[in-house]
Structure formats: structure tokens, C-alpha cells
Amino acid sequence: MLSRSAEGLYWMGRYFERAEYLCRLLRWQVETLVDRPIREIYFGWSRIYMSLNRQPPGGRLELLGNDDYTLADSYTLAGDLTFESPDSIWNCFALGRENARQMRHCISAEMWTCLNLAYLGLRKSSIQEIWKTAPESFYAETASEINTLTGVAEATMYRDEGWHFLQLGRFIERVQCSTALLLSQLAIAKLRDVSFDADWMSLLRVCQANDAYYRNYSVDVQPHRVLDLLVTDPSLHNSLCCSLKAVAAELDAIGPGPQEHSSAAARRMAGRMSALIQNDWPDREDHDALLEQVRQSSWELHDLLIAAYINYAIEDSPAR
Amino acid sequence: MDFDDYNLDADNYDEMFLPDGVPREHSRLLYETLRGLSAEELVSIQERIKRSFLNEGITFTVYGDEEADERIIPIDCLPRILSDAEWRQLEAGLTQRLGALNRFLEDIYNEARIIADGVIPVEIVRGCPQYRIEMHGFSAPHGAWVAICGTDLVRTNDGFMVLEDNLRVPSGVSYMVANRKAVKASLRRLYRKTGVQEVEHYGRILLKTLRELAPSGRSDPCIALLTPGVYNSAFYEHLFLAREIGAELVEGRDLLVNNGFVYMRTSAGLRRVDVVYRRVDDDFLDPLVFRADSLLGVPGLLHAYKLGNVALVNSPGTGVADDKSVYAYVPDMIRYYLCEEPLLANVKTHICRRPKDLEYTLDNLENLVVKRVGESGGYGMLVGPHSTPEERETYAKQMHANPADYISQPVLALSRAPCLIEGRAEPRHVDLRPFVLHGRETRIVPGAFCRVALRRGSLVVNSSQGGGGKDLWVLAQDDEDPKKRERGKKH
Numbered sequence: 001m002l003s004r005s006a007e008g009l010y011w012m013g014r015y016f017e018r019a020e021y022l023c024r025l026l027r028w029q030v031e032t033l034v035d036r037p038i039r040e041i042y043f044g045w046s047r048i049y050m051s052l053n054r055q056p057p058g059g060r061l062e063l064l065g066n067d068d069y070t071l072a073d074s075y076t077l078a079g080d081l082t083f084e085s086p087d088s089i090w091n092c093f094a095l096g097r098e099n100a101r102q103m104r105h106c107i108s109a110e111m112w113t114c115l116n117l118a119y120l121g122l123r124k125s126s127i128q129e130i131w132k133t134a135p136e137s138f139y140a141e142t143a144s145e146i147n148t149l150t151g152v153a154e155a156t157m158y159r160d161e162g163w164h165f166l167q168l169g170r171f172i173e174r175v176q177c178s179t180a181l182l183l184s185q186l187a188i189a190k191l192r193d194v195s196f197d198a199d200w201m202s203l204l205r206v207c208q209a210n211d212a213y214y215r216n217y218s219v220d221v222q223p224h225r226v227l228d229l230l231v232t233d234p235s236l237h238n239s240l241c242c243s244l245k246a247v248a249a250e251l252d253a254i255g256p257g258p259q260e261h262s263s264a265a266a267r268r269m270a271g272r273m274s275a276l277i278q279n280d281w282p283d284r285e286d287h288d289a290l291l292e293q294v295r296q297s298s299w300e301l302h303d304l305l306i307a308a309y310i311n312y313a314i315e316d317s318p319a320r
Numbered sequence: 321m322d323f324d325d326y327n328l329d330a331d332n333y334d335e336m337f338l339p340d341g342v343p344r345e346h347s348r349l350l351y352e353t354l355r356g357l358s359a360e361e362l363v364s365i366q367e368r369i370k371r372s373f374l375n376e377g378i379t380f381t382v383y384g385d386e387e388a389d390e391r392i393i394p395i396d397c398l399p400r401i402l403s404d405a406e407w408r409q410l411e412a413g414l415t416q417r418l419g420a421l422n423r424f425l426e427d428i429y430n431e432a433r434i435i436a437d438g439v440i441p442v443e444i445v446r447g448c449p450q451y452r453i454e455m456h457g458f459s460a461p462h463g464a465w466v467a468i469c470g471t472d473l474v475r476t477n478d479g480f481m482v483l484e485d486n487l488r489v490p491s492g493v494s495y496m497v498a499n500r501k502a503v504k505a506s507l508r509r510l511y512r513k514t515g516v517q518e519v520e521h522y523g524r525i526l527l528k529t530l531r532e533l534a535p536s537g538r539s540d541p542c543i544a545l546l547t548p549g550v551y552n553s554a555f556y557e558h559l560f561l562a563r564e565i566g567a568e569l570v571e572g573r574d575l576l577v578n579n580g581f582v583y584m585r586t587s588a589g590l591r592r593v594d595v596v597y598r599r600v601d602d603d604f605l606d607p608l609v610f611r612a613d614s615l616l617g618v619p620g621l622l623h624a625y626k627l628g629n630v631a632l633v634n635s636p637g638t639g640v641a642d643d644k645s646v647y648a649y650v651p652d653m654i655r656y657y658l659c660e661e662p663l664l665a666n667v668k669t670h671i672c673r674r675p676k677d678l679e680y681t682l683d684n685l686e687n688l689v690v691k692r693v694g695e696s697g698g699y700g701m702l703v704g705p706h707s708t709p710e711e712r713e714t715y716a717k718q719m720h721a722n723p724a725d726y727i728s729q730p731v732l733a734l735s736r737a738p739c740l741i742e743g744r745a746e747p748r749h750v751d752l753r754p755f756v757l758h759g760r761e762t763r764i765v766p767g768a769f770c771r772v773a774l775r776r777g778s779l780v781v782n783s784s785q786g787g788g789g790k791d792l793w794v795l796a797q798d799d800e801d802p803k804k805r806e807r808g809k810k811h
Contacts, residue, residue, distance in 0.1 A: 002568045006587040101377065102550050105563035109376075116377050161587060258589030309587040314576065317589040 013169025450639025523564025577620030
């Protein structure tokens with residue numbers, strides 16, 4: 001397929017994945033505002049901003065005051081991440097939709113209508129309106145709309161290269177979001193003397209893994225078990241190992257690129273990342289170092305993909 | 321909905337009613353169906369259609385209007401109907417006209433017999449900014465300089481007339497299909513009973529035409545639709561057409577020319593392109609030949625075309641034939657090349673580069689429509705009867721300064737059709753743009769993009785200026801039987 005279309009679909013996959021991830025983050029964070037202690041709320045916001053590698057409005061988090069102050073500040077932070085910042089839910093959604101608009105001939109008509117309807121609804125929203133009632137339901141509904149789009153794509157899109165680039169974007173974004181979130185969790189937890197179950201419970205919720213955890217380990221929350229589940233469980237749909245496996249599978253489906261070995265470096269990189277998780281994770285103590293390695297490799301993988309399929313040198317490509 | 325207050329005017333042909341208020345035979349079923357629907361039901365249908373356009377993102381862009389980045393074209397849910405006999409007359413006229421225009425283009429870029437024989441003045445042709453000297457000596461494959469033509473037609477009490485030929489990158493066909501889908505879904509019983517000819521196979525016919533134009537020896541040609549990009553006003557249409565014909569939607573940056581062949585950059589390497597359906601104007605098509613600052617085109621594209629390694633649809637240089645001054649000579653072209661009388665009339669046109677015509681135009685500004693020859697989309701136009709003395713004065717000064725830039729035409733009493741305006745049926749002026757395709761043969765889908773001037777009294781149908789669209793139904797069989805008229809009832 002046209003390289004620009006492939007790139008557009010790849011980014012479409014990434015933007016919607018990121019928007020859905022942000023919805024999950026904010027949904028559970030906003031829920032903590034109802035009855036959780038200020039410490040926990042502060043932990044949540046710190047984790048969110050650190051994982052996004054962004055500074056909050058005003059430069060730093062100050063949530064250690066009284067309840068009123070915490071709520072007012074949270075309103076600002078939620079507004080920032082929902083509509084204002086460059087990687088806010090709104091911007092990610094709008095950019096994903098813009099990529100889809102330009103690639104409408106490559107996706108199914110049902111997908112376009114589904115996401116356009118969601119976009120038109122989202123466009124009418126404002127943080128004031130969202131905040132008036134139950135803000136968590138806004139994030140839950142938006143995430144659900146993105147999941148519906150994923151389902152519609154699954155049910156209606158032709159399984160050509162376009163589909164595989166769309167999926168590749170989703171899974172690479174998922175790898176990057178997951179590693180960033182886990183690294184933030186570990187970094188913040190390291191700064192504290194005491195480990196709080198609630199922080200790990202909230203991580204499970206954000207990762208939609210609490211049910212899976214309970215089924216395996218009951219309600220006894222152990223940080224190392226949480227990490228193992230989120231990183232290595234082959235049955236958890238969004239565990240890191242599943243995401244990496246999916247990346248490798250999509251690369252296989254797309255094929256070698258312009259020349260026999262154009263995408264060999266990208267495939268090797270994907271294989272190494274999978275091996276790190278599958279083979280090294282159980283034996284290593286420095287999980288944060290390993291996750292950092294995976295995260296950096298995922299950035300490199302992105303560059304390798306773009307170089308192999310999109311921005312390759314013309315002279316390297318035999319004409320067909 | 322009743323038509324009690326529907327205002328018939330003897331000066332304007334009404335598409336639905338005879339002058340005495342009786343519905344035309346081919347519109348009877350529509351009339352009766354509408355009478356059986358309440359205003360609320362029709363408003364609800366109208367709303368549903370509008371919503372479906374919005375939800376599906378069937379939009380266009382108005383340049384310079386940042387607020388309206390993606391605007392939907394207003395659609396009137398009441399279809400306009402043409403009988404089969406009326407359509408056949410149009411079809412024959414359009415085929416004839418495009419035949420002559422293609423012969424004209426082949427001639428002026430080669431022997432220029434029509435100029436030598438004094439049928440059309442040389443300055444009209446060679447003085448036209450759209451005349452491309454770069455095309456000299458070139459012969460378009462199968463004579464198809466213009467493979468896709470959108471001709472604007474109007475009807476007055478004297479019959480159909482051609483308002484203008486769009487021979488460069490005519491747009492609107494996607495709305496023809498979208499309007500049909502939306503209106504058909506809303507008035508399904510009426511649609512079935514009426515027996516309407518299909519238009520939704522336009523994509524198949526377009527594909528067939530484009531394939532016919534591919535370079536010889538390319539049995540499975542690769543077709544690409546070249547768009548200026550997402551900010552172009554017709555981007556939705558480009559997407560729609562690319563999808564319909566299964567073509568890649570490419571921008572200039574996706575293509576390159578190597579050794580006289582055109583390639584596109586794909587994720588699996590470079591792939592040869594055989595047919596480029598370009599929706600980019602000549603000026604921007606090839607920076608090596610036309611505007612050097614163009615980022616929308618492909619360097620070397622014209623060279624590849626001239627070598628016969630790629631088909632360009634439409635060919636560069638066709639704009640000279642739809643110039644508003646050249647338009648006046650189309651009937652003469654038909655007589656000259658085809659030895660036939662024109663089947664479709666032209667609007668009487670005064671070419672202001674002629675001193676007599678300029679004088680006449682200046683003396684009668686308040687009664688004429690004055691157009692700039694290089695403009696389209698309803699821009700740069702003075703509608704005399706709707707203009708102020710100050711506007712006329714400004715226009716007159718400009719015409720004095722550069723008469724060759726202007727033509728004038730009488731104000732036409734455009735036909736009107738009922739439209740649903742605020743829950744009532746009101747007459748509005750309409751035109752239609754059928755699309756004529758020419759590969760190895762000429763093909764026309766029985767339908768058109770029917771445009772409506774939605775503002776009361778307005779004659780401007782362009783979507784960028786308050787116009788909207790309507791579905792046009794061409795009946796499968798001729799129902800214009802005079803005997804049936806006797807059964808008509810006055811509304």
C-alpha cells in the first residue's frame with residue numbers, strides 16, 4: 001500500500017490507543033477523588049504525569065493541602081489532560097480521526113461512521129460540563145467508544161496491509177504506554193518507605209487487570225505479583241509480553257518491505273524485546289532497568305519501521 | 321404537505337408543475353406522495369438526511385472560512401425529476417458537445433485548422449491563460465483530452481441550455497451519489513414505485529473509462545487519484561472516488577518520475593502508475609513545466625505523459641476549451657467538426673474584448689450577468705438586477721481597464737423546483753451538472769448533481785455561496801404521454 005497511507009493508519013492506531021489509555025488513567029484517577037485520601041490522589045497524579053513525561057500546568061504538583069484545594073487542582077489537571085495538553089484525550093482523538101479522515105478509503109465505512117459519531121459527541125464536551133456530574137462516566141464512555149471502534153474495525157476492516165499497520169501502531173503504542181506506566185509506578189514507589197496496596201490496586205484497575213489478578217491471587221495484593229501479571233502473563237490481553245508478541249506478528253504479516261531485508265532490523269529488535277521479557281524478566285531483580293531497556297527499544301523500533309516501510313531511500317527500492 | 325401557497329411564476333419554468341398548476345406527468349407520483357406526508361414528516365426526513373451527511377462526514381471546505389473547515393452541503397429532500405425523453409435529449413446533446421470539444425483541443429494543439437479557417441479568432445484561443453503551449457504537437461490517446469466532463473445545464477421556458485463546460489477537474493459527482501443514497505433511503509416506497517435510473521454505478525463506469533486510457537500493454541493498470549490534499553475543498557470527493565474505483569489516493573509527494581515512468585512509493589517499494597486521475601489544476605501539476613513553486617505536483621509528470629508511459633486524466637491544456645470566451649464558440653465548433661447543428665443551446669454571450677460587445681454590456685449592466693473569464697464557483701460575478709449602482713460602477717471601471725477578462729450574458733429565468741424551506745414547499749432556482757465520461761466511447765450516468773439556490777430569489781447555486789443540492793431522478797421510461805395529463809388535478 002501507499003507508504004503515506006501505511007503511515008497514516010499506523011498513527012491512527014497509535015493515537016486511538018493513547019486516547020483510550022488516557023481515558024483509563026483519568027477515569028480511575030477521578031474516582032479516587034470521591035473517597036480516597038489525599039496521599040493516594042497525589043500518587044495518582046504523579047504517576048500520570050511522570051508516565052506521560054509531561055509537566056503539569058504550573059510546573060509541579062501541589063496536592064498536599066486540604067480537600068477543597070485538592071479538588072480544585074484536580075479539576076485543572078483533568079482539564080489539561082482531557083482537552084488542553086498536546087497529548088490530551090481530545091487532541092489524540094482529533095489526530096486519530098484526522099488520520100482516519102485522510103485514509104477513509106483504506107478503512108471500512110462502518111469504522112469511519114463510528115469514529116465520526118464519537119468525534120462529533122466529544123467535540124461538544126467541555127471540562128465544565130464533564131465536571132458537573134460524574135466525570136468518571138465521561139472517561140468510561142469515551143474509552144468505550146474507542147473500544148467500540150476497535151471492535152467495528154475487527155469486524156469490518158479488510159485484512160490487508162492497512163489493517164496490519166493499524167494494529168502495529170496500536171501495539172507499539174501499548175508497549176510504550178505500559179512500560180512508561182510501570183516505570184513511573186516503580187519510581188514513585190521507590191521514593192516511599194511503605195508500599196500501599198491501594199497504589200498497586202489502582203495500577204491493576206488502570207491496566208484492566210484487577211479481575212485477572214483476583215482470579216489468580218485473590219485479594220492479597222503483592223507488588224511483584226502485580227508486575228509479573230502485567231508484564232509476563234500470556235493470558236492477559238494487554239500484558240507487555242502479549243503486546244510484544246502482537247508487534248512481532250504484525251511485522252511478519254506486513255512483510256519485508258521494499259527489499260528482502262528492509263525490515264530485518266525492525267524484526268530483530270522486536271524479537272530481542274520479546275526475549276527480554278520472556279527470558280530475562282523472571283531472573284532479574286532490576287525490573288526497572290529492564291523495562292527502561294524495553295521502552296527505549298520500542299522508540300528505536302518505531303524509527304526502524306518508519307525507515308523500512310515509509311522513508312526508505314528511493315535508490316534502495318527496485319521498481320515494480 | 322400542501323402546495324396551496326406554492327408560488328408559480330410564468331416567467332420561470334417549474335420542474336414539477338405546469339403553468340396552470342397541474343403537476344407534470346412525470347412528477348405526479350412525487351406530488352401525490354408529498355401531499356400524503358405531513359410537513360413534520362418531511363422536516364424529519366430532511367433532518368435525517370442532514371444528520372446522515374454530518375455523521376458520514378460528507379463535507380466540503382470553503383476557502384478562507386476557518387470556522388467551516390468541514391461543512392456539509394445543504395441537501396433538499398424533495399427530488400427533481402426528469403423524464404426519460406428529456407434525459408435522452410440531454411444525453412445526445414452532451415455527447416455531441418464533448419465530441420466537438422475534444423476535436424477542438426486536438427486541433428488547436430496541432431494543425432489549428434479552426435483558427436486558420438476563421439471560425440474562432442486566434443486571440444481568443446492563444447490569449448487564453450489556460451492555453452498551454454507545452455501541449456503543442458501532442459495528441460491525446462483515443463482523442464480523449466477530456467475524459468471527465470461536468471457540464472452545467474439550466475432550463476428556461478425555451479428549454480435546456482449549457483451554462484458552462486467544466487473540463488479541467490469537475491467536481492460534484494460524489495454529491496450526486498450521496499444525495500441519491502440519502503434520498504432513496506428516506507423516500508424508499510416512492511423511489512421504488514417511480515422507477516428511477518441508477519447512478520450508483522458511476523464508479524464502475526469511471527474505472528472502465530480510466531482503464532481504457534491506460535498505456536497500451538498494461539493489462540492490469542495501476543490507477544492513482546492525485547489530490548492536492550486534505551485542505552482541498554473537494555477532498556471528500558477525492559476520497560469517495562478513490563474508494564469507488566479502488567485507486568490509491570496520492571499526493572504529489574507520493575509520486576516520482578524515473579526514466580520517463582511514474583512510480584508511487586508504497587510500503588513494499590516503488591510501484592509503477594499507469595493512470596493518474598488528477599484533481600490538481602494544470603498550474604500545479606508539474607513544477608518543471610508549469611508553476612515552479614508548486615508543491616502539489618510531480619516533477620517530470622508531463623514528460624512521462626507525452627512519452628505515453630502514463631495517462632493523465634484530464635489532459636493538461638483542456639482549460640482553454642472551458643474558458644468563458646471560448647464557450648461562446650462551442651456551437652460553431654460543433655458545426656465545424658461534426659457538421660451537425662448543436663442539440664443543446666448556448667446562452668447568448670457577449671465577449672467584452674470585442675468593442676461592440678463591451679459597449680453593449682456597459683450600457684446594459686443592470687440587466688446582464690457579467691463574469692470574469694478566469695473565475696469559477698460563482699466568484700467574480702455581477703448579477704446586474706441584484707447589484708447596487710456602486711457595484712456596477714466599480715465593475716464598469718474594471719471592465720474598461722481590462723475588457724478581455726469579461727463576458728456578459730442575459731439574466732436567465734432559471735427553472736425552479738419545489739424545495740422544503742422551513743416546513744413549506746417553496747420554489748427555488750436549480751441547475752444540473754451531469755458527468756460525461758469519454759474513454760474509447762462516451763458514457764453518461766443518468767443523473768446529475770442538481771444544485772439549488774436556497775436563498776429566496778437567488779440565482780447563485782454554488783455551494784460555496786449559499787447553494788445546496790438536490791437529488792435528480794431520471795425516470796426509466798418515458799411517462800410524458802399527453803393523454804395522461806388529462807388525469808391531472810389542479811393543486
